[in-house]
Amino acid sequence: MTERAGSGVDDDHGWTERLAWAYGLIAPDPAERAAALDRLASARGEVESARLRVTKAWLPAPRLRFKARDRAAAQEAYDEAASRCLPEALWSRQPPGEINTWAGLPFALLFLEWEARYPQEWTQHAKAWGTKQSLIRKLATANHDDQVRTKLVDLVDLAVQRPYRCKDREYVRVARAVDGDELRGRLHRAHRSGNSWAQLHSGYVLWLLDHPEVPNTRHVWRTWLAGTRTC
Known part of the structure; x- marks a missing residue:
């Protein structure tokens, strides 16, 4: 229109x-x-x-x-x-x-x-899973103001706290775009929590943040998950 x-x-x-x-x-x-x-x-x-x-x-x-x-x-x-x-x-x-x-x-x-x-x-x-995916991908940029960055950190934190839902994997893009002390502090707290989902998901996101060259694919997730289970 x-x-x-x-x-x-x-x-x-x-x-x-x-x-x-x-x-x-x-x-x-x-x-x-x-x-x-x-x-x-x-x-x-x-x-x-x-x-x-x-x-x-x-x-x-x-x-x-x-x-x-x-x-x-x-x-x-x-x-x-x-x-x-x-x-x-x-x-x-x-x-x-x-x-x-x-x-x-x-x-x-x-x-x-x-x-x-x-x-x-x-x-x-x-x-609307397609809308969720599209919005997350568009939001995965570093040039947001502080208020929006804070909201995006909140969204990543909420996503890692729960069982996986369709298109949640896209939030890794956002995490990489807004990487910083606040996000990593939240992820480390989630990793130390008693929530098994939060421990698993936050650990994976933190690992990807430390390895920006690694793509966030299902194969990478399964390989990382297998490695954590054999440690």
Whole structure:
């Protein structure tokens, strides 16, 4: 969708106006999360209705003739509905350049934090493994400000604390991009914890950080894991 000049819909204020409610998805209060999930369900319903209108505008019908302007209007209505829903907003308004200057960055981080903190709710209401993978890869860059770097360190820490979930392996890219004292301190604490998953995953990430030339492949993981079990 080409935005109207001067509309401001893709600046920070525009994203916040459309999606501020989504912060409830990562709230510690179950009632607040439930309210946000209700809002998400409503937004998803609007997206699906708009999608059907787009489909109808393009399908041949015996007694209906849709003009180009009708199709454009249906597509514009869909884009507007999608901009108010997750993860659809992250699909329909991709960053035009570097992700660190993208107005949608806070909501990309929110989407990943939701998956990290409340994986079952995320899976039930907004499962999108490809979106998770794409966002993590785009975020794996070193030129973030301190606030974003802190959030990325949090995400890596959350990922190593739990049993492996689809695309979690991508967080190694982020760990390498934001490597530093804070991240390594978190990983060492996880490695000393009583959480067996945290011990295993943090140990692997720390080893990869010390060996930046080694690719993070399944073969490397299995070889490293076999080595730890024979020590």
